[in-house]
Amino acid sequence: MAPANEFAPMISVIGCDGSGKSTVCEELLTWMNGYGPTDLVHLGKQSGNVGRAIAQWPLVGRSMDRVIVKKGATHRASRDKKTPGLLTALVIVAFLFRRLHRFRRMLSLRREGRIIITDRFPQLEVSGACDGLGLSVSAPGSVIVRWLARRERAAYDWMTDYPPDLVLRLNVDLETAYARKPDHSRESLARKVAATPLLKFKGAPIADIDATAPLDHVVAAAKEAVSRTMAARGFTRLAS
Secondary structure, eight states, X not given: OOOTTOOOOEEEEEEOTTSOHHHHHHHHHHHHTTTSOEEEXXXXXXXXXXXXXXXXXXXXXXXXXXXXXXXXXXXXXXXXXXXXXXXXXXXXXXXXXXXXXXXXXXXXXXHTTOEEEEESOOOSSSTTSTTOOSSOSSSSSOHHHHHHHHHHHHHHHHHHTSOOSEEEEEEOOHHHHHHHOTTSOHHHHHHHHHHGGGOOGGGOOEEEEETTSOHHHHHHHHHHHHHHHHHHTTOOOOOO
């Protein structure tokens, strides 16, 4: 049961691909409805999901998917050396607009008193990985792209000004991540594994969880951390 007149809590689940974010989120969603109406919101870039969807388009799908993948790889390799081309920057900003739409919807739900679980959360500590900035405001290059980079930075500043009540950080090593996600680039996974411990989310409380443990242990640790946060916010879980 929720206390009156408060912005509803938000729990964010973060970690490298292969750490079990989606599974943990789904487990928490059912369980947290015992505290009150709860919604699950994906706050990542979702470029991979979009690329896979585009790949299913007739005739042009596979070509467009390859363009997105190639642009992303080229951009990651040269992000801090110079600004990317305009097309790459526009793709990044297009994904940002989709993300902002989901973020605003999430805030509306919280204002209505609905508890939120987020799969991923934007962060400013590490650029180019783990849902961080895609463009650099300081790299030399196109004036237009640097202007887009400033708009992206402003959007991230705004989103990260709403930090989670609790971040569940699922920690996993590279070998485990790659074993679970063999279709992913090993280099990309290594970058995310290294970046995950660096994320601070503007001082939000963080519970570190060993995601290499059996799933039931991971879920139990997540529930225990969430229980403490919800109790501190004055929420009582009604369901058994």
